[in-house]
Amino acid sequence: MNAAPSLRIVAWELTRRCELNCRHCRAGASPERDPLELKTEEALRVIKSLAGFSRPLLILSGGDPILREDLFDIIREARNAGFKVVVAPTGANLNPEIVQKIKRAGVERLSISLDGASGKSHDSFRGKPGVFNLIMKGVDFLREAGLPFQVNTTVTRVNIAEVPEIYELTRKIGAEAFHIFLLVPVGRGENLRDWEITPKEYEKTLRWIAEKEKEGALELKATCAPHYYRILKQMGIPPKNPGGQGCLGGKSYAFISSRGEVQICGYLPLPAGDLRKNGFDFHSIWTGSELFRAVREVDSYQGKCGICEFNKICGGCRARAFAFGGNFLGEEPFCLYQPKQ
16 A cells, blocks of 8 residues: 655635625635534644644635634644644735734735736625725735735636736735636536636636746746646646646645545545544544545546546646536546547
């Protein structure tokens, strides 16, 4: 049996509570707190369990983690245990006091979401008027505090034409990075399959990202688009992070839901294990989960992903394969490339 790979990144959905109503929301978030989300003492046990065998980058997300009252207790515990911590709020609830508390807590970076280059387009996407202006004020507070931040954008048919404008806005407001997420229709997004861009648009968008990454003006990352690394290879552009190629889910990355369920990512709603049920033993899930073992065996993938010469650096999106075909080991349905075999 092959040893489990090193766990390098954990995204942790601290809460599904959120005041926005984003149509594409993976979490199907709600303004009300889920009574089944992990309690403070349980959250601290998660950190202790992770620290027992690894120190992955810890991304605290939601919902909106700012709405969780014990957020700073969780950050403090993680930092004391030696973790690097990133917080991913919506950006709509930032104020000078919260920003200073985040900075003092030792958070490495914040990520905020911009899905339009203007108030009209972003607010329509996020389901609440005035959110764009709130985020811009929050950005001012981050800059004044000297707290690094990045911009995340989910690309769909309704905003794909604005991506270059969002990129320029990201540079203008002083973000360190621009992370582009390609829509996976799960959660509320299940109703947005017609928002998916076409495979040709995927290819064009990923090539645009590659050209911008080559320019080097801003750190870029394509998420839920592992075939980006096939495109980099074809274009002769060396990846900035060779160790992070393809779909990382189950290989160096894991996701924890607000209820303590472990998944390969937030977009593949299949449990690899349940921390509450196994006594908060993350290591046993990481090393022993049948789901994790399956996704690590890329040569066992089905369809063209299994025979593709790029499957070691790509492998296709397991969540999108599941969303569109019901089989997480199936082929990536939005990749145009035909393997040479």
